[in-house]
Amino acid sequence: MSIRRTKPEMPEQSPRERIKNFKEVPFGYGKEIAIQEANRCLQCKNKPCMKGCPVEIDIPGFVACIAKGDFDKAAEVIKAKNNLPAISGRVCPYENQCEGECTLKKLGEPLGIGRLERFIADYEREKGKKPPKKPESTGKKIAVVGSGPAGLTCAGDLARMGHAVTIFEALHDPGGVLMYGIPEFRLPKAIVKSEVEYIKSLGVNIHYDIVVGKTITVQEIMNDYDAVFIGTGAGLPNWLNIPGENLDGVYSANEFLTRVNMMKAYRFPEYDTPVKMGKVVVTFGAGNVAMDCARTSLRLGAEKSYILYRRTETEMPARAEEIEHAKQEGVIFKLLIAPIRFIGDEKGILKEVEYLKMQLGAPDESGRRRPIPIPGSEEKLAIDTALVAIGQSPNPLIPQTMKELKIGKHGNIITDEEGRTSIPKIFAGGDIATGAATVILAMGAGKRAARAIDAYLKNKS
Amino acid sequence: MYEIIEKKLLSDSVKLMKIKAPLVAQKALPGQFIILRIDEKGERIPLTIADSDSKEGSITIIFLEVGKTTKQLGALNVGDSIENFAGPLGMPSEVKKYGTVVCVGGGVGIAPLYPIIKALKQGGNRVISILGAKTADLLLLEKEIHVFSDESYIATDDGSKGHKGFVSEVLQQVIDRHKVDMVMAIGPIIMMKVVSTLTKKYNIKTLVSLNPIMVDGTGMCGGCRVSIDGKTKFACVDGPEFDGHKVDYDNLMLRNRRFVHAEGEACRLADVQ
Numbered sequence: 011m012s013i014r015r016t017k018p019e020m021p022e023q024s025p026r027e028r029i030k031n032f033k034e035v036p037f038g039y040g041k042e043i044a045i046q047e048a049n050r051c052l053q054c055k056n057k058p059c060m061k062g063c064p065v066e067i068d069i070p071g072f073v074a075c076i077a078k079g080d081f082d083k084a085a086e087v088i089k090a091k092n093n094l095p096a097i098s099g100r101v102c103p104y105e106n107q108c109e110g111e112c113t114l115k116k117l118g119e120p121l122g123i124g125r126l127e128r129f130i131a132d133y134e135r136e137k138g139k140k141p142p143k144k145p146e147s148t149g150k151k152i153a154v155v156g157s158g159p160a161g162l163t164c165a166g167d168l169a170r171m172g173h174a175v176t177i178f179e180a181l182h183d184p185g186g187v188l189m190y191g192i193p194e195f196r197l198p199k200a201i202v203k204s205e206v207e208y209i210k211s212l213g214v215n216i217h218y219d220i221v222v223g224k225t226i227t228v229q230e231i232m233n234d235y236d237a238v239f240i241g242t243g244a245g246l247p248n249w250l251n252i253p254g255e256n257l258d259g260v261y262s263a264n265e266f267l268t269r270v271n272m273m274k275a276y277r278f279p280e281y282d283t284p285v286k287m288g289k290v291v292v293t294f295g296a297g298n299v300a301m302d303c304a305r306t307s308l309r310l311g312a313e314k315s316y317i318l319y320r321r322t323e324t325e326m327p328a329r330a331e332e333i334e335h336a337k338q339e340g341v342i343f344k345l346l347i348a349p350i351r352f353i354g355d356e357k358g359i360l361k362e363v364e365y366l367k368m369q370l371g372a373p374d375e376s377g378r379r380r381p382i383p384i385p386g387s388e389e390k391l392a393i394d395t396a397l398v399a400i401g402q403s404p405n406p407l408i409p410q411t412m413k414e415l416k417i418g419k420h421g422n423i424i425t426d427e428e429g430r431t432s433i434p435k436i437f438a439g440g441d442i443a444t445g446a447a448t449v450i451l452a453m454g455a456g457k458r459a460a461r462a463i464d465a466y467l468k469n470k471s
Numbered sequence: 472m473y474e475i476i477e478k479k480l481l482s483d484s485v486k487l488m489k490i491k492a493p494l495v496a497q498k499a500l501p502g503q504f505i506i507l508r509i510d511e512k513g514e515r516i517p518l519t520i521a522d523s524d525s526k527e528g529s530i531t532i533i534f535l536e537v538g539k540t541t542k543q544l545g546a547l548n549v550g551d552s553i554e555n556f557a558g559p560l561g562m563p564s565e566v567k568k569y570g571t572v573v574c575v576g577g578g579v580g581i582a583p584l585y586p587i588i589k590a591l592k593q594g595g596n597r598v599i600s601i602l603g604a605k606t607a608d609l610l611l612l613e614k615e616i617h618v619f620s621d622e623s624y625i626a627t628d629d630g631s632k633g634h635k636g637f638v639s640e641v642l643q644q645v646i647d648r649h650k651v652d653m654v655m656a657i658g659p660i661i662m663m664k665v666v667s668t669l670t671k672k673y674n675i676k677t678l679v680s681l682n683p684i685m686v687d688g689t690g691m692c693g694g695c696r697v698s699i700d701g702k703t704k705f706a707c708v709d710g711p712e713f714d715g716h717k718v719d720y721d722n723l724m725l726r727n728r729r730f731v732h733a734e735g736e737a738c739r740l741a742d743v744q
Contacts (some may be wrong), residue, residue, distance in 0.1 A: 182554065224498065
């Protein structure tokens with residue numbers, strides 16, 4: 011029998027159709043395709059895929075269950091390690107992780123592990139999730155600051171170990187970047203809410219409108235809880251620092267996406283928060299957030315949506331799938347270009363961006379070839395809206411208000427591999443410790459920290 | 472949910488509300504603000520804290536009904552609740568002994584000035600207050616502020632009370648008569664700009680409290696960015712108070728007009744309903 015060399019495509023909305031709506035782009039595998047794909051798995055003894063998984067899922071284990079058609083068991087295997095599979099099954103950069111290590115790559119395409127994870131998560135959600143049996147209570151209380159991927163994972167794992175967990179969330183919705191950052195068409199908010207409901211069903215409490223550092227201090231939390239996990243993310247937007255960046259029409263990616271995703275500006279005036287979208291939109295940067303901005307712009311009615319990037323496609327940090335989706339939808343990539351100033355009209359409304367062309371030089375400390383400006387190559391482009399998506403820095407609120415905590419030069423909380431900070435009772439993980447990275451790395455950090463917190467509490471008692 | 476426990480009409484379009492928010496009340500200091508969202512479909516809007524009572528667990532807000540959210544808020548009554556109320560946000564006013572401090576408040580900006588005046592007076596300063604409004608009917612907290620002021624002056628555009636004209640003209644007279652150590656100004660952007668231009672001539676330290684458009688209020692979106700001495704600062708976490716001599720007021724005015732069109736549409740639709 012010959013082995014199929016490619017993973018089946020997920021059916022998805024056509025680009026022409028989907029740029030008119032905010033519905034999710036791919037529909038996911040059906041049962042038959044999932045079983046068929048799971049049967050491609052070689053069940054390697056050394057399980058190379060697992061080395062690429064930050065949350066340690068038993069990948070061959072759950073794939074084998076799907077191959078046999080036992081989806082409930084597959085869900086159980088995944089859930090033993092990952093409480094948020096419907097999220098990671100949608101936003102993980104699988105190509106660099108599990109699928110990057112898959113033996114099938116030698117024959118063709120790797121196993122569609124991400125798609126299979128998503129299939130099981132969706133199967134389980136539609137069927138109705140059952141929380142596992144409540145473990146015996148340890149009597150320990152743990153506070154988690156921030157309900158993003160790191161905080162939710164840490165909270166879920168700790169609850170399953172029998173600890174009483176309370177999450178403090180600054181905003182009015184749970185999920186952090188899953189809610190305000192990643193658009194509906196990539197990660198539907200109903201799915202985030204359903205995953206959060208599951209975490210709550212494990213016994214986790216979530217308090218909203220609590221800005222830790224302002225409403226309550228970390229010090230106060232430490233008096234009331236046995237340990238604290240800080241997962242406040244990388245919320246601070248980076249700027250281009252060029253003239254004209256404060257003109258009307260220039261947004262940080264965070265402001266633009268928060269308005270659209272969390273505040274639902276795409277449904278204005280049904281929802282009260284507006285967003286102003288011009289005809290020609292330019293997004294600066296080429297990570298996942300930049301792709302999200304460029305694709306969201308099209309859905310809000312932009313006639314032209316550009317990505318301006320100072321390097322080439324090879325150096326783009328976005329997932330391959332996001333770049334591909336953006337291209338299919340008609341996003342125009344202008345590469346080897348760096349903006350030098352924004353120009354406004356007499357009222358201060360953005361009308362042009364001036365930029366320089368670049369060429370690639372020797373690799374820099376990131377290992378990517380450094381862009382070098384070509385003198386005299388200035389050009390202008392008429393634009394209505396500019397979205398700055400060149401990265402975020404760690405949220406400064408807790409570091410500012412907690413002087414005893416050791417902070418790195420990028421404003422990140424310094425931790426070891428397991429999330430221990432310079433203060434024994436305080437743990438941290440995700441973007442607040444590493445700087446802006448991925449959802450799955452934050453989940454992995456939350457998981458390791460949960461284990462370290464559990465060990466710390468056991469040693470103490 | 473956060474309950475409205477008191478409501479007062481200060482004028483036709485200015486309302487005072489006391490909101491039950493014990494955690495916020497425990498921490499609130501003069502100069503700070505809160506962000507509220509009325510319901511699931513609502514916008515997050517910042518409002519400066521006009522007073523707080525940690526025993527009662529309440530925060531007082533005073534707001535002018537200018538847009539859809541503030542009009543909707545104004546229509547709520549005692550016993551109603553609002554969905555979200557987060558704070559206290561921003562850096563508190565730096566209350567210390569300056570000597571003679573002139574506090575200039577314009578319009579609804581008088582409300583957040585009140586707790587600062589109180590704190591400055593209790594901090595041992597000689598406080599001179601100058602309050603301005605379009606007409607006498609629109610003057611807020613006149614009696615309350617008078618109690619904590621060593622001298623107080625009024626200016627109205629139509630001359631219906633006090634000096635006929637701008638607060639800056641009264642401030643000029645005060646500067647002519649007294650040695651002024653600090654000026655605190657809160658009000659319309661143009662008022663803060665004029666006051667800062669005047670005090671700069673005399674090299675008098677001046678603080679202003681800025682009210683740009685915000686979304687999250689926790690330093691995440693940068694929608695509230697202001698240019699201070701050419702550097703970008705976020706009013707929500709670095710402010711809302713800044714050195715009045717360093718603020719780019721024209722840019723702030725421009726950025727506060729960003730959604731005027733959408734706001735008009737939201738109000739029109741809300742009125743139709």
